[in-house]
Amino acid sequence: MLRIAVPNKGTLSRPAAEMLREAGYRQRTDERDLVCRDESNDVEFFYLRPRDIATYVGSGDLDLGITGRDLLVDAGSPADELLDLDFAGASFRFAAAPATLTTVEQIAGRRVATSFPGVVNRYLAHNGIEAEVIRLDGAVENAVRLGVADVVADVVQTGATLRQAGLAVVGDPILTSSALLIGRDSVASAPVAQLVRRLQGVLVARRYVMLAYDVRADLLEQATALTPGIESPTVSPLHREGWVAVQAMVLRTDVHKIMDELYDLGARAILVTGIHNCRL
Numbered sequence: 067m068l069r070i071a072v073p074n075k076g077t078l079s080r081p082a083a084e085m086l087r088e089a090g091y092r093q094r095t096d097e098r099d100l101v102c103r104d105e106s107n108d109v110e111f112f113y114l115r116p117r118d119i120a121t122y123v124g125s126g127d128l129d130l131g132i133t134g135r136d137l138l139v140d141a142g143s144p145a146d147e148l149l150d151l152d153f154a155g156a157s158f159r160f161a162a163a164p165a166t167l168t169t170v171e172q173i174a175g176r177r178v179a180t181s182f183p184g185v186v187n188r189y190l191a192h193n194g195i196e197a198e199v200i201r202l203d204g205a206v207e208n209a210v211r212l213g214v215a216d217v218v219a220d221v222v223q224t225g226a227t228l229r230q231a232g233l234a235v236v237g238d239p240i241l242t243s244s245a246l247l248i249g250r251d252s253v254a255s256a257p258v259a260q261l262v263r264r265l266q267g268v269l270v271a272r273r274y275v276m277l278a279y280d281v282r283a284d285l286l287e288q289a290t291a292l293t294p295g296i297e298s299p300t301v302s303p304l305h306r307e308g309w310v311a312v313q314a315m316v317l318r319t320d321v322h323k324i325m326d327e328l329y330d331l332g333a334r335a336i337l338v339t340g341i342h343n344c345r346l
């Protein structure tokens with residue numbers, strides 16, 4: 067039975083469970099449950115603190131887990147990134163009061179507050195910067211105005227927390243994070259490959275829609291240049307002489323622009339439908 071770690075609370079928890087449900091797995095119904103067995107898929111889910119998940123997977127005590135890239139790096143775990151799950155996107159950055167420092171090099175000799183000491187120490191060592199890292203549990207943006215630190219290093223999503231604390235980002239992002247499926251590359255197995263394929267199916271279904279339209283056969287080349295699909299578009303004859311029906315997957319983010327262009331070209335009966343799931 068495959069054993070998988072799922073975040074039990076916080077930002078990652080709800081979207082992780084939602085994605086697993088969409089991939090056909092049973093999930094807990096009570097937020098306080100710590101384990102959920104999905105007998106029909108031969109999988110057992112363990113609900114754990116997101117920060118601990120890389121440790122369980124890295125040690126091999128659990129086969130797979132869902133966690134953030136920043137949390138994986140912070141844990142210094144030997145677990146591998148198997149799939150980017152495309153939610154909980156954020157960057158991890160330094161920030162300070164605007165007048166105090168403007169470049170990463172100026173962090174040398176300063177105090178850096180963070181709840182991700184693993185990420186920060188690694189970055190500082192890699193860039194030859196010596197600074198004092200102060201580990202805090204959270205709300206680190208307060209550390210500057212309270213005099214505990216000169217710089218913070220934390221997750222930035224909208225930037226609202228930094229602005230409220232009167233801080234400005236310093237330098238480029240230390241890393242770009244999102245939710246990941248992690249595991250041990252060395253223990254690739256058929257059940258793991260199947261779970262990865264199921265999650266890939268959910269990702270594709272979220273990113274793409276199915277576009278169908280009718281177009282004059284002499285415009286087919288121009289139309290399919292706009293909708294090349296993933297492999298190749300499906301083209302079927304129409305009862306109406308000289309016209310064909312085309313079906314192709316297109317990126318959800320591009321669909322409106324493509325529909326406008328198809329309409330301008332002369333395509334009609336342009337229909338968009340959602341994809342529930344797929345195996346490509």
Ligand SMILES: Nc1ncnc2c1ncn2[C@@H]1O[C@H](COP(=O)(O)OP(=O)(O)OP(=O)(O)O)[C@@H](O)[C@H]1O
Pocket residue numbers: 073075076077078079116117133134135136137154155156204221222223224243244
């Ligand atoms: N606005 C956000 N706040 C916090 N974490 C975020 C945000 N957006 C994305 N993330 C990502 O979510 C993960 C952190 O989730 P986690 O559940 O550990 O913390 P949390 O949601 O801040 O909960 P808490 O701080 O209450 O423990 C990280 O990978 C982080 O990059």
Ligand SMILES: O=P(O)(O)OC[C@H]1O[C@H](OP(=O)(O)OP(=O)(O)O)[C@H](O)[C@@H]1O
Pocket residue numbers: 203204205206207220221222223224225226227228
């Ligand atoms: O850029 P924003 O959209 O403002 O989001 C980022 C903020 O959200 C998180 O804090 P959280 O609410 O998790 O509190 P914590 O610091 O106690 O973890 C994170 O640590 C930042 O402080």
Ligand SMILES: [Mg+2]
Pocket residue numbers: 204
């Ligand atoms: Mg937090």
